[in-house]
Amino acid sequence: MLVFYEDQCPEWRDELDELGMRTLVSPSHDADEWTARDEKKNPKHKAGTLKEPHRHLLAMYDNPVSYDQVVKDFAFLKSKNVKYVKSLPAMARYLTHMDSPDKAQYDPEGVCEFGGADWRDLCATTSDKHLALREMRAFIRENNIVDFYLFWDWCDEHNDEWSRLLDDSCCYAIEHYMRSFRAAQVVTQEDRDALRAKRVDDGCHTDCQTGAIQS
Incomplete structure (x- = not known):
């Protein structure tokens, strides 16, 4: 992680393109202010005054x-x-002050990505992914979706967050869930009747209203 000033290197975009390394650059932080803590460290940094516009760079080595x-x-x-x-996710989120409501907030669209770096994927925390997976499973149940490729195509068209998660690391979990969900839909009324008959043969009776097994 480093801080730089654009006037020190106006051609920074071209340089980073040529470097070819996975790199993220923040939007221009032109609304940051010095804090009381900063002023204690350096009296020249008066609390409440604007800092010089700068950018944060996050480089990811293999x-x-x-x-x-x-x-x-x-x-x-x-x-x-x-x-x-x-923490890469924490610093990626810091590029826009996502988790710092007391600081100036910056537009995520201003984040620059180089060398294949993906800011949104990096920002996704475990809790974010868990919530998204729960939403996916609920959507699959509510819409009775049994074909994984159709769900993936739908995400590509209508839900970029879900599409990215499927492309990244959540594909197996959702495919496995959908396979199980699809198998459950195959159970026909004949299967249910056969199961009910077996219960009767075994001395069990099912309440017609509640479905509860009665001995």
Whole structure:
């Protein structure tokens, strides 16, 4: 994670395109203000005054690299503020201050993606995915959907969040659920009658109103 100023490298977009690394860049943070905490650290940073417009960059390496390597790779940005990231999702969300309501909020459409990085997928937390999966399962039940490819096509057209989750990591879970749901729909009235008859043969009787088994 690093902070840079556009006037230090006006061609930063071209440089990042050529670098070919999975990288996310925040919208221009032009409404950030210094806080009382900042002022305590540096009296020149008066609380309530605007910071100089800047951008945050989140770089994702495939393998561990040294601090010096990161500085070298992004030397063209002339940044003096480079830090390691402990949580990629948390820092991805920080690019727009998504989880910081006390800070200026920025439009997600302003996030720039390079090298195949996907900001929305990275922002999705476990709780977000769990909620989305529950919504998918409810939708499948309520609409009696039994063909996975039709559901996927529908998501591609009508629900980008679900489509992304299916493309990413939730495909197996939903396909398995739909397979089970489809199997349950195959149980015919004849099957139910046969099961009821077997219960009678076994000495069990079913209440016609409640369906409860009576001995």
